Amino acid sequence: MSSHTSRKGNINDLNTEVIYKGICINCGACVAFCPEYLTFEDGEVKQTARCNEYVGECYEFCPRSFCAPMEAEKQLFGEKRVDPALGYYKEIVTAKIKDAKIASQAGDDVITALLLFALSKKKIDSAVIARSAEKGPNMPKKLVATTAKEITAKADSKYIGGPFITGIGEAIRSGKEKIAFAGVPCQIQAIRNIQTSPNFKVGADRVVLVIGQFCAMGKFPVEKGEKYGRRDGCKVCYDFAAELADISAGSIGSEKGWTTLIMRSDAGKELVDEAVKAGAIEIKKLDDVSKIIKTATNKKQKNFENINEVAEMLKVLNFVMEPSDLKLFLV
Numbered sequence: 231m232s233s234h235t236s237r238k239g240n241i242n243d244l245n246t247e248v249i250y251k252g253i254c255i256n257c258g259a260c261v262a263f264c265p266e267y268l269t270f271e272d273g274e275v276k277q278t279a280r281c282n283e284y285v286g287e288c289y290e291f292c293p294r295s296f297c298a299p300m301e302a303e304k305q306l307f308g309e310k311r312v313d314p315a316l317g318y319y320k321e322i323v324t325a326k327i328k329d330a331k332i333a334s335q336a337g338d339d340v341i342t343a344l345l346l347f348a349l350s351k352k353k354i355d356s357a358v359i360a361r362s363a364e365k366g367p368n369m370p371k372k373l374v375a376t377t378a379k380e381i382t383a384k385a386d387s388k389y390i391g392g393p394f395i396t397g398i399g400e401a402i403r404s405g406k407e408k409i410a411f412a413g414v415p416c417q418i419q420a421i422r423n424i425q426t427s428p429n430f431k432v433g434a435d436r437v438v439l440v441i442g443q444f445c446a447m448g449k450f451p452v453e454k455g456e457k458y459g460r461r462d463g464c465k466v467c468y469d470f471a472a473e474l475a476d477i478s479a480g481s482i483g484s485e486k487g488w489t490t491l492i493m494r495s496d497a498g499k500e501l502v503d504e505a506v507k508a509g510a511i512e513i514k515k516l517d518d519v520s521k522i523i524k525t526a527t528n529k530k531q532k533n534f535e536n537i538n539e540v541a542e543m544l545k546v547l548n549f550v551m552e553p554s555d556l557k558l559f560l561v
């Protein structure tokens with residue numbers, strides 16, 4: 231991936247372009263690698279000391295300061311998207327847990343089953359996942375799980391928004407070599423930003439497996455009576471199908487009790503194929519993907535209106551226009 235000057239910035243740029251603009255989605259990528267200057271307070275990013283750096287990881291890793299899905303696809307998968315709504319993929323199937331022991335641990339959660347299988351085959355040595363039963367804006371907590379018992383620990387909701395990228399920082403600092411992550415699309419955009427960063431190398435190549443949960447609306451822990459809510463930042467989110475994951479998963483498109491799996495990378499397809507061969511899961515080809523495409527398209531269309539509202543004028547070479555006018559300009 232080529233280096234972009236537009237990708238460079240510091241904490242002041244992050245504040246101006248993301249946090250004060252209300253598009254932060256609380257992923258934790260900025261805090262994860264700068265705990266000396268940044269923390270979370272009441273669920274929001276807070277600077278704890280004056281920083282005079284000209285450029286920093288906080289800005290470069292943030293998926294809301296910089297997101298280049300096409301370039302990331304090319305780098306991760308070797309090709310750009312095959313479908314405008316779903317991104318790049320090799321195969322889409324519907325899956326169910328087959329192994330009785332895994333089913334007793336994971337219930338019907340195929341993502342957990344794949345993590346358990348990967349751990350048992352030593353393809354991963356840890357998994358950064360969300361686990362908690364407590365309320366409050368900082369909940370649930372992320373967990374760097376290293377055992378099957380930790381991966382299957384009970385949770386109110388396993389795949390929700392929250393600052394779980396801090397778990398990636400912890401896993402790297404504690405010397406984990408083969409880290410998995412399971413989460414929502416915006417968190418995965420953050421991981422890919424970290425991995426493809428031209429200016430900062432923090433060991434994120436040790437994240438070897440990324441599984442994404444479909445996310446239509448966003449689901450965050452909140453206070454004031456309701457257990458979960460949406461963040462303002464979700465209104466400008468284009469990604470339903472976790473387009474940059476190795477494997478994306480969700481119920482849409484599958485019959486009850488089955489899970490749709492979108493295999494994108496070689497590593498993702500390899501893991502699913504091996505899990506099938508070993509009898510951990512069973513899969514069937516999914517011929518009708520129209521429901522997934524429709525849901526992803528609806529989210530993009532609805533949220534692009536919101537993106538247009540907050541976006542600056544667009545500059546392509548010397549041409550400057552409102553983002554919403556781009557379609558009028560193209561022949």
Ligand code: SF4
Nearest residue numbers: 264281283286287288
């Ligand atoms: S030290 Fe770097 S990463 Fe930390 S706040 Fe300053 S610019 Fe951001």
Ligand code: SF4
Nearest residue numbers: 254255257258260292
């Ligand atoms: S979106 Fe993530 S990286 Fe960006 S400011 Fe918010 S918490 Fe930090």
Ligand code: SF4
Nearest residue numbers: 391416445448464467
């Ligand atoms: S809609 Fe989902 S993927 Fe998008 S920002 Fe919100 S939680 Fe993240």
